[in-house]
Amino acid sequence: MAKTQLEDMGERLKTARINRKLTKMEVCWRTQIQPDALEVYESAQEEPDLLSLAKLSDTYRVSLDWLITGFEFYSKSLLANAEQEVKRLQSIIKEQSRVIETIREAVNGPNQKGQTAKRKRKVIP
Structure with missing residues (x-):
C-alpha cells in the first residue's frame, strides 16, 4: 500500500530528529511545540502548521523543502x-x-x- 504525503512527512520529521540525536522532549523544549503535537506530526495524524515546520526545520538543520517534499530545491x-x-x-x-x-x-x-x-x-x- 502506498504511503500518503502526510505519512512521508511524518517519517522525515522523525528521521531528522533521530539524525540530530534529539529526544522528543528536547525538540519540544527547543521549539516550544507541545509534546502531543510533535507526536501527532511524527505519526502522520495531522499536518504541522507552517510555524511549527519552520521551527522543526531550524532545529533539525534541514530545509523546509526537504521536510515537506523530500527534495532539496536549494x-x-x-x-x-x-x-x-x-x-x-x-x-x-x-x-x-x-x-x-x-x-x-x-x-x-x-x-x-x-x-x-x-x-x-x-x-x-
Whole structure:
C-alpha cells in the first residue's frame, strides 16, 4: 500500500530528529511545540502548521523543502559556497588591512609602542 504525503512527512520529521540525536522532549523544549503535537506530526495524524515546520526545520538543520517534499530545491552546496565566499572576502579584508598598515608605517613611521603614529590633519578654513 502506498504511503500518503502526510505519512512521508511524518517519517522525515522523525528521521531528522533521530539524525540530530534529539529526544522528543528536547525538540519540544527547543521549539516550544507541545509534546502531543510533535507526536501527532511524527505519526502522520495531522499536518504541522507552517510555524511549527519552520521551527522543526531550524532545529533539525534541514530545509523546509526537504521536510515537506523530500527534495532539496536549494542544495546545501549553495550554503557551503556562500560560506566559502565569506571566508575568501574576510581574507581579502585582512590582507588589505595589512597593506594599509604597512603604508601607514612607511609614511608615519612606527611609534614607540609598535603602533603607527596618528598623523594630525590641518583643517584649512
